[in-house]
Amino acid sequence: MINHNIPLSDDVEGWWCVIHKHKVLLPLPSQKLPFGKFAELNLPITRPDIVHHIGYKDETPVYLIQANEHDFERNENDFCGLRQVLFQQGDMFEYAARAFQVDLFLKTHKYCGQCGQEMELIDWELATHCRPCNHRCYPRISPCIIVAIRKGNQILLAKGAKSTSGLYSVLAGFVESGETLEQAVHREVFEEVGIKIKNLKYFGSQPWPFPHSLMMGYTAEFDEGEITICEDEILAADWFTLEQMPQTPPTHSIAGKLIERTKAMMRLA
Ligand SMILES: [Zn+2]
Incomplete structure (x- = not known):
């Protein structure tokens, strides 16, 4: 312990x-x-x-x-x-x-969000505890999905409106309360670029401490629809072949790893 x-x-x-x-x-x-x-x-x-x-x-x-x-x-x-x-x-x-x-x-988490009293640190797990009302808090982790979508020899890449890097990347978004990861992927993709996807496969995860996300990565294939971007979230989105690839995130990020995996699939397509 x-x-x-x-x-x-x-x-x-x-x-x-x-x-x-x-x-x-x-x-x-x-x-x-x-x-x-x-x-x-x-x-x-x-x-x-x-x-x-x-x-x-x-x-x-x-x-x-x-x-x-x-x-x-x-x-x-x-x-x-x-x-x-x-x-x-x-x-x-x-x-x-x-x-x-x-x-x-x-x-x-110095003070209780329920009753406002001072919280104390617990030793046996990473948590704070409010003695007066028994409320206990753990470090917040916010699940996010991130998904690479392939259509034959093309990949869907987008430039996020809030992105600080200016790079093209795969789509990502927060999971909402009461939603499965898979529902979140389908919803985010449809909201951000207006297309339907299929053959969703889990890829892997990466803690993303900006400030407390956990990215859960998927690969998927295009099913139907035309790209229609949600302008609040996306500046630009398009299908890219291997020859047309824009600058994308480095491979030590899960976005970079997903793109590398999809590029390997594009070579086989
Ligand atoms: Zn309390």
Whole structure:
């Protein structure tokens, strides 16, 4: 059993995810998570009373330190935003992603949403608990579907109205309350581009901590309809052959992996 909230003694050794104002400490030049005992690391923060155990890396504990209140004199380049970690230090992403989400959870669940009293941390699971009314909260995870649609040797790619990258990608959207994942895929595709799909197949998933999504990927085939975009959500959408492919997300994102899988199918079509 994991004890989630650890008093920080001199023996506590592990990997340290220090989160400061939406950035994680990955000191130059290695830009890796600091490893060792807290006192030996010369981290630029006051020693906290409690650290949060958020998992294991190479069978060694990973701890979150919330340092949002600190002012750092240290080089700002020692801190990385989560997207930067994703694109530049991909192997650190899993831990940074979890640390960001737990940090956000702890920051936003200090008081009970039901009765307004102060919540307390539970040790045996990652949760906050309100003693007066017994309300318990866990880190929020928001399921999203993401789907690559193929029509013969073409793939449907779209540019999202809210996308910050400007890349063409596969369609994605949040699952609504009371909906199955499969219903969400069919609904989102129809809402965003006005087509029907078939042969939906589960592909895989990826935590997407912006701020707390879980992307669940599918492949599908075109069934019927003409592309009719929902302009609130989509700027442009079209069918692309391998020769026409626009710039798409990198392959360490699930969108990139789905596109690669579909391209392999397009080659066979
Ligand atoms: Zn309460």
